[in-house]
Amino acid sequence: MNTREGVPLIDRISKKERHQLLLKIIGQNPFVTDRELTRELKVSIQTIRLDRMELGIPELRERMKQMAEHSYDQVRSLSLDEVVGEIVDLQLDKSGISIFEIREEHVFTRNSIARGHYVFAQANSLAVAVINDEIALTASADIRFLRQVHLNEKCIAKAYVRSMAGQKGKAKVEVFTYVGDEMVFQGNFVIYRSTLEDNSEGGVQDADRH
Amino acid sequence: MNTREGVPLIDRISKKERHQLLLKIIGQNPFVTDRELTRELKVSIQTIRLDRMELGIPELRERMKQMAEHSYDQVRSLSLDEVVGEIVDLQLDKSGISIFEIREEHVFTRNSIARGHYVFAQANSLAVAVINDEIALTASADIRFLRQVHLNEKCIAKAYVRSMAGQKGKAKVEVFTYVGDEMVFQGNFVIYRSTLEDNSEGGVQDADRH
DNA sequence: TACTACCTTAGTACCAGGTTCTAAGAGAAA
């Protein structure tokens, strides 16, 4: 044990401890190089590399690549997220259907139950989308969460336009969300609509909606 | 101009065109190497590198690093996002305040008005957070969007626990959201709570909540 | 026609941050 004179075990830590420390350091800062790690852990660069191998930690560049790819995927899926849920059927001013699968990022980590606002967001997005109007905004809503929705469940929301209130600027939309044939959510939305209200801005109500 | 025999200007494009193409290709796939680009653009690797220099496009590794750093920041801010909005005051089972700033990603691109479900999400998160319970889930809600919220506006949500319904498993929470001193949203939430319901699982109601 | 400017290509040296492999020493256990 460290045959030197008075110095007994100064900062000599076990392999296991070093591995824990290594995981922690890389966890906190994934952009650290092996050379920087030698300074923090006081071992040679070869040891660092053996450690990474044992722990299955890829090299810095690979770590960055994975993060970059991950973020690229995320950005792409977020930009698709104009609407929460995928609209699979849409009859403007009549009805619409959207599908939304509950993933990790939508649930409480404690119990894997979906956060209410994601279920709401799907219904809200669909209620807005189904209104054939340039500007459609939620005015109010009356909602019920009928049963908990869990990780990996697929929510199918169906929206029906119930009343156009004589073009008076508001539409009522009813949304039912199902998992399988169980209803998990029900909401009555009142949606503001812009067109044909007071000033007819002419011809925009057929603008491209997808 | 291409002194060879019959072949006139076959896929000989101008520098400008090549630059446009280069930008497009890297835009579509930031993970492309210079070597791969030589195959797509039919020029030498030196030309590719001169082009990148002129256009100020960094090398592959630098591009990946930037994306990774960007996503790292995002992930960190997202993981704070257990709750939509930042909770600045919390008196469990009594009241809470959260702040949420409307950014680009929260608005309709057309008119920069916040999507309703973000405003709802802030209120819903706060309503759930204010309940001092292991498991708290939204059962139903009655909400009003009182005025549109625009890009860069700061929403301040205040939640008040109105009734504990005699520990019967439900709590009523009222949430008011303001921009400045204007009320923009109001919601009445009914929140399921787990503890002290039918089976007393003992001592968990003081579990760490932050 | 020659001169000049620009574009393109080739090649070399060098770099960071590694992998892979061989080898050897130190300390502890059998």
Add this chain to the structure above:
DNA sequence: TTTCTCTTAGAACCTGGTACTAAGGTAGTA
């Protein structure tokens, strides 16, 4: 003493570049 694990060292090699020098083609112009 031998054996084993842990640690360190060093060399060869890899990818995806940068930085720099040099040379050839092409085009326009005097």
